[in-house]
Amino acid sequence: MIARIVANPISGGGRSMDLADRLRGHLEKIGYTASIYATQAEERFEALFDQACDLVAVIGGDGTINRVLNALPDNPPPLAIVPTGTANVLARELGLSANLEALCDWIEKGWFREMDTLLCDERRFLLMAGAGLDAEVTRRIALSRKGRWSFLSYARPILQAIRGYSFPPIKLVLDDHLITETASAVVITNVATYGGPMRIAPDADPCDGRFEVCVIRSRSALRFLLLLAHAFLFKRLPESKVQLLQGQRVALTSPEPVPLQLDGDFFKTLPVTVAMDGRKVRIVAPRSQT
Numbered sequence: 599m600i601a602r603i604v605a606n607p608i609s610g611g612g613r614s615m616d617l618a619d620r621l622r623g624h625l626e627k628i629g630y631t632a633s634i635y636a637t638q639a640e641e642r643f644e645a646l647f648d649q650a651c652d653l654v655a656v657i658g659g660d661g662t663i664n665r666v667l668n669a670l671p672d673n674p675p676p677l678a679i680v681p682t683g684t685a686n687v688l689a690r691e692l693g694l695s696a697n698l699e700a701l702c703d704w705i706e707k708g709w710f711r712e713m714d715t716l717l718c719d720e721r722r723f724l725l726m727a728g729a730g731l732d733a734e735v736t737r738r739i740a741l742s743r744k745g746r747w748s749f750l751s752y753a754r755p756i757l758q759a760i761r762g763y764s765f766p767p768i769k770l771v772l773d774d775h776l777i778t779e780t781a782s783a784v785v786i787t788n789v790a791t792y793g794g795p796m797r798i799a800p801d802a803d804p805c806d807g808r809f810e811v812c813v814i815r816s817r818s819a820l821r822f823l824l825l826l827a828h829a830f831l832f833k834r835l836p837e838s839k840v841q842l843l844q845g846q847r848v849a850l851t852s853p854e855p856v857p858l859q860l861d862g863d864f865f866k867t868l869p870v871t872v873a874m875d876g877r878k879v880r881i882v883a884p885r886s887q888t
C-alpha cells in the first residue's frame with residue numbers, strides 16, 4: 599500500500615519534518631510504502647496526487663489540511679491528521695493528537711469518520727466560514743504577512759481591524775428563506791468549536807449532512823468584544839445575543855465590502871454562496887468519537 603505524507607515545515611515550531619520521518623517509519627511497519635512531501639504555502643498541491651495512493655497523512659495545522667482537501671482527487675483516500683498547528687480545530691473536534699502509535703493503530707483497524715465537506719463558491723472546507731469582523735482580522739493579517747513574524751504581527755492587524763471595521767449589514771438567505779438583512783457577522787460551521795476553546799454551535803455534528811449557522815447582530819466593536827469575552831469565559835456564546843440555525847445552502851451579500859474567511863484564512867469579500875459539497879472525506883479517528 600502507498601501512503602503520502604504531506605508536512606508543513608513551518609508548522610509546529612519546525613518539528614513537522616521530524617514527525618514526518620517518524621511517521622514514515624511507523625507506517626512502514628504496518629505495510630505502507632510512504633513518501634514525504636514538504637509543503638510551502640505557495641506550492642501547488644495538485645501534483646501530490648498525480649499518482650494514486652491508499653492513505654494521505656497531513657502533518658500541519660488547519661490551513662494545511664484545507665489546502666490538501668482542495669487538492670484531493672475524486673474518490674479520495676482516507677486522511678490521517680497529525681496536528682501541529684496553533685488552533686488545531688479539526689483535531690480537537692475529532693479527538694486527534696500527535697501520538698503516532700495511536701494514529702497507526704487506528705489506520706490498521708480501519709477506524710475513520712466520514713466528515714461532511716462544504717463548498718464556498720469553488721473552494722472546499724471542513725470547518726467554518728466567517729463573514730464580518732473575524733474575517734477582517736484574517737484579511738489584515740494576510741496583508742501584513744511579510745518579514746519576521748512576531749506577537750506584534752498578530753496584535754497589530756487585530757487592533758486595526760477592531761478600530762477600523764464599520765460592521766456593514768449582511769443579508770443572509772438560508773435554504774431559500776430570507777433570515778435577515780442586517781446581520782453584523784455570520785459564521786457557517788461544520789464543527790462545534792470556533793478557533794479552539796469556544797463552543798459556538800454545541801449541537802453541531804460534522805457528519806449529519808447539514809451545517810450550523812450562527813447569526814450575530816451586535817453592531818459595535820465594544821459589543822463584539824463583550825460577546826467574545828462571554829464566549830471565552832463560558833465557552834459558548836450568549837443565547838440571547840446569537841441566533842443558531844441549520845441548513846444546507848447559504849447566500850451572503852452586502853451593499854458594502856464585507857470580508858469572509860475560510861478555516862481561519864482570508865478568502866474573499868461578499869457575495870458568496872456556501873453549500874454542502876455532497877461528498878464526504880474519511881478522516882482516521884478514534885472509535886470512541888463515532
Ligand SMILES: [Mg+2]
Pocket residue numbers: 714788802803804805806807808809810
Ligand atoms: Mg453538521
